[in-house]
Amino acid sequence: MxxxxxxxxxxxxxxxxxxxxxxxxxxxxxxxxxxxxxxxxxxxxxxxxxxxxxxxxxxxxxxxxxxxxxxxxxxxxxxxxxxxxxxxxxxxxxxxxxxxxxxxxxxxxxxxxxxxxxxxxxxxxxxxxxxxxxxxxxxxxxxxxxxxxxxxxxxxxxxxxxxxxxxxxxxxxxxxxxxxxxxxxxxxxxxxxxxxxxxxxxxxxVIFLGQKHHADKNVLEAQQYIEQHYEQKLTVEAICAKAGMGRRTFERRFKKLTGNSIVEYIQRVKVEAVKKQLEQGRKTINEIVYEVGYNDINAFRDVFKRCTGLSPLEYRRKFGV
Incomplete structure (x- = not known):
């Protein structure tokens, strides 16, 4: 006992x-x-x-x-x-x-x-x-x-x-x-x-909300830029250039404050946008993926599964209307 x-x-x-x-x-x-x-x-x-x-x-x-x-x-x-x-x-x-x-x-x-x-x-x-x-x-x-x-x-x-x-x-x-x-x-x-x-x-x-409980103006602006332009072809170099810092320095600073690398943050924001479309919309998965800036559907499926544990189709079946 x-x-x-x-x-x-x-x-x-x-x-x-x-x-x-x-x-x-x-x-x-x-x-x-x-x-x-x-x-x-x-x-x-x-x-x-x-x-x-x-x-x-x-x-x-x-x-x-x-x-x-x-x-x-x-x-x-x-x-x-x-x-x-x-x-x-x-x-x-x-x-x-x-x-x-x-x-x-x-x-x-x-x-x-x-x-x-x-x-x-x-x-x-x-x-x-x-x-x-x-x-x-x-x-x-x-x-x-x-x-x-x-x-x-x-x-x-x-x-x-x-x-x-x-x-x-x-x-x-x-x-x-x-x-x-x-x-x-x-x-x-x-x-x-x-x-x-x-x-x-x-x-x-999981709902990705980002980590914004910090006071670093440059990192916050980078986060907001990614979230407002996620449908574009975003690059780490462009994000760092907008912050006016070298890549190595800004990437280290970004990860320390958000818990994600810049690439991971971009991916998570895109995945969150796709999840919302899969839950509510009637577009095909390919259409949705192209709209968030991915041309390689298979590459996005890998990213999506790593973040959610499900394929886009499995996610739609589980949470879609």
Whole structure:
């Protein structure tokens, strides 16, 4: 049997806490139906008997205080809502306990942007972490020593599990069930809760917004120029010339502030434009690709698949009207 502690963090998403509790306790029911013993003992633990969530909209009643738990096999860190730096501060009293438990062999399961709290414990130092695509830039700015992963939905290393994407935590729970028990039980949970087990990447869901939370006027102007003229045949040399800087210097500066090389930024902007057309329009894929400045359809398909994990046709089938 494994003892699981779901943390009742301040600002935790109530649906996330409840889903974890329901799925893991339901696994016990599946086992009992098969004539087997329960596997999970699930506790919801906090700093006091009740914790207010979502600015007082919900109140959760805990089943234990964290300081009364001397050992637990698994800690689940739920999604937290609101301003991340403030949320980390409000939950600072949990940090030492989580560190101590991990040091004694406890597994840590972090759900989506619960990774902000996990990173604040220092346990992700120089480790991989999957982060929701919309929070990636803010996470990287707060925790530059953490290796952010965006090409996989789940990371698993040294007893720490993370996932990117809001409801992808359901996939992480299935992953944990399979690891603790077996594939058969994970598949059964997938069927009973109707969770798609095939998801492995955030890429199809990402909306490229660029990284503009900086004060470099030249880089911002280059970003805006690319976004306003994406349908043209843009070159790195022309972008650098407009900025009035040498290519090597400006490329280094651009990548440091945006997280993308100039070529990558141009590609991502073009891909985003194509995605919108595929979602809403009736033009052929070839027409759309030519309109964003590509003459080589196959080359664009490779770029599109690298960014989204799907071919343009697969993307249209998935998201088109």
């Amino acid at each position: 494994k003892h699981v502690t779901i943390l009742a963090l301040h600002d935790a998403a109530i649906n996330c806490v409840d889903s974890c509790f329901q799925i893991l306790t339901r696994v016990n029911d599946f086992l009992r139906y098969q004539g087997k013993a329960s596997f999970y003992e699930v506790t919801i633990a906090g700093l006091q008997k009740t914790t207010s969530l979502n600015n007082g909209l919900y109140t959760i009643h805990t089943t234990a205080g964290i300081h009364g738990i001397a050992h637990t096999d698994v800690i689940v860190i739920p999604i937290t809502c609101g301003h991340f730096p403030e949320s980390v501060k409000r939950n600072a009293q949990f940090i030492d306990w989580v560190r101590a438990m991990y040091k004694n062999g406890t597994e840590i399961v972090s759900l989506c942007v619960g990774s902000f709290f996990l990173a604040a414990t220092g346990l992700l130092h120089h480790k991989e972490c999957a982060v929701h695509w919309a929070a990636r830039n803010e996470f990287s700015a707060m925790f530059p020593d953490v290796r952010v992963i965006d090409d996989r939905l789940i990371t698993d290393a040294d007893g720490i599990y993370t996932c990117g994407g809001a409801y992808s935590y359901l996939n992480l729970l299935l992953y944990i069930i399979e690891k603790h028990l077996n594939r058969e039980m994970a598949v059964l949970a997938s069927k009973m809760f109707e969770i798609d087990m095939d998801r492995s990447s955030q890429h199809p869901f």
